[in-house]
Amino acid sequence: MLQIDCPWCGPRDESEFTCGGEAHIVRPKDPDSLSDAEWADYLFMRTNPRGAHREQWNHAHGCRRWFNVVRDTVSYQISAVYKVGEQAPGDEQ
Amino acid sequence: MSKYSIFSLARNALSYHENWSRAWRSPEPRSHYDVVIVGAGGHGLATAYYLAKEHGITNVAVLEKGWLGGGNTARNTTIVRSNYLWDEAAHLYEKSLKLWEGLSQELNYNLMFSQRGVYNLGHTLQDMRDIERRVNANRLNGVDGEVVYAAELKRRMPFLNTSKSARFPILGASFQPRGGVARHDAVAWGFARAADAHGVDIIQKCEVTGIRRENGRVVGVETSRGTIGAGRVGIVVAGNSSVLADMAGFRMPIESHPLQALVSEPIKPILDTVVMSNAVHGYISQADKGDLVIGAGIDGYNGYGQRGSYSVIEGTIAAIKELFPIFSRVRMNRQWGGIVDTTPDACPIIGKTPVENLFINCGWGTGGFKATPGSGWVFAHTLARGEPHELNAPFALDRFITGHLIDEHGAAGVAH
Numbered sequence: 001m002l003q004i005d006c007p008w009c010g011p012r013d014e015s016e017f018t019c020g021g022e023a024h025i026v027r028p029k030d031p032d033s034l035s036d037a038e039w040a041d042y043l044f045m046r047t048n049p050r051g052a053h054r055e056q057w058n059h060a061h062g063c064r065r066w067f068n069v070v071r072d073t074v075s076y077q078i079s080a081v082y083k084v085g086e087q088a089p090g091d092e093q
Numbered sequence: 094m095s096k097y098s099i100f101s102l103a104r105n106a107l108s109y110h111e112n113w114s115r116a117w118r119s120p121e122p123r124s125h126y127d128v129v130i131v132g133a134g135g136h137g138l139a140t141a142y143y144l145a146k147e148h149g150i151t152n153v154a155v156l157e158k159g160w161l162g163g164g165n166t167a168r169n170t171t172i173v174r175s176n177y178l179w180d181e182a183a184h185l186y187e188k189s190l191k192l193w194e195g196l197s198q199e200l201n202y203n204l205m206f207s208q209r210g211v212y213n214l215g216h217t218l219q220d221m222r223d224i225e226r227r228v229n230a231n232r233l234n235g236v237d238g239e240v241v242y243a244a245e246l247k248r249r250m251p252f253l254n255t256s257k258s259a260r261f262p263i264l265g266a267s268f269q270p271r272g273g274v275a276r277h278d279a280v281a282w283g284f285a286r287a288a289d290a291h292g293v294d295i296i297q298k299c300e301v302t303g304i305r306r307e308n309g310r311v312v313g314v315e316t317s318r319g320t321i322g323a324g325r326v327g328i329v330v331a332g333n334s335s336v337l338a339d340m341a342g343f344r345m346p347i348e349s350h351p352l353q354a355l356v357s358e359p360i361k362p363i364l365d366t367v368v369m370s371n372a373v374h375g376y377i378s379q380a381d382k383g384d385l386v387i388g389a390g391i392d393g394y395n396g397y398g399q400r401g402s403y404s405v406i407e408g409t410i411a412a413i414k415e416l417f418p419i420f421s422r423v424r425m426n427r428q429w430g431g432i433v434d435t436t437p438d439a440c441p442i443i444g445k446t447p448v449e450n451l452f453i454n455c456g457w458g459t460g461g462f463k464a465t466p467g468s469g470w471v472f473a474h475t476l477a478r479g480e481p482h483e484l485n486a487p488f489a490l491d492r493f494i495t496g497h498l499i500d501e502h503g504a505a506g507v508a509h
Contacts, residue, residue, distance in 0.1 A: 046344075049339075073397050
């Protein structure tokens, strides 16, 4: 079982959370101007990396808030937790 | 290849079974093949077998980074059925089920294919409406099926909890009599042996690290054992599909998730069929050697670690105990995880990729085992002709662009 450090509630068991999949997928500003392939890329295509993965989690049985996590998809180790709207670790320029 | 028979068994008994010949060779990779298949699981090996048998293409290599059949082929709960709702899916899985029937004889290998029937339980009025709709759709597609109600279920399985006071009362089920189970290891071994007999090279411990391309066309693969040239390449790597697609420079609508299963200590025969429930989310059968084989849903997060979380096992066991209170004191022996490649519509992707002569067969998610022969059969056709067979044409990667999804989620696709 993963232990996830909710930014608001502190460390809790994974069973209190639901995973919302890949983070930082931005809805296109003007969907009408996209080709079908571009829309499909937004809607369906995922990076699904073997290694560090930035993903969304929701503390469903707690504060019910969304936040982001960087987690290794092989070791399942969580290396960072950050709030929605904050810059992902490693992205600072 | 020596033929297995009662006579070969008797002959080898005389030498204390110490002189059986190897079931397949372990050749060194050659520098070039007509077709290279990445992944020696059941689907990859079946593809190689049907390439040789149906299309006469035998200059084929199957590359495997670990050992043959060591991935999802050996990690599933061995259920075989074809009662899918939509026409495209029903035709594909029914083709597979027809191949299963008679496959042991064809491969001269005992797959222990046992058509003991598969029940999909309904717990609500809406479940039962969906079941009636699906069974009718199945019968129109030539797939066997019947609707069974609680009283009849109780007669057939007296130890199934059909009590009205159950938290999720069982109202009935769909039943596919031709469904059942098969021994998953034997499926990989049988296809490997038969493909090898046709001259296919099965190369284990050979990890693909790159896809060689020239002018948008595949020309070979980089591996841990050197570069291997290829006329056509087929990727059949289940949970690692996105990793291979990344090497070839295109994106996939796939997320890899851990899927767990567990088996109990061996007990005396009690469950002579397969029982699945989408609502409480568990499925169970009993192996010939007596263990209860139990599976359920995926872990919610992406993962490649071939293990999942304890909380999911707990939920699975709770579901099984809800259906069969009699199993509450059975002890579990082993638990494991495999990595399944899930797609947005719970249907596979079998066909072309944006790279010419590079083909992919993936996205079987939680239910690929049942499709092993059919998947190999249609993918062999696709690799041989360069075009999909009419059975797998609807399962093209570009359906996510055209919008022609085949939505088996909920219809039949949640519990496999």
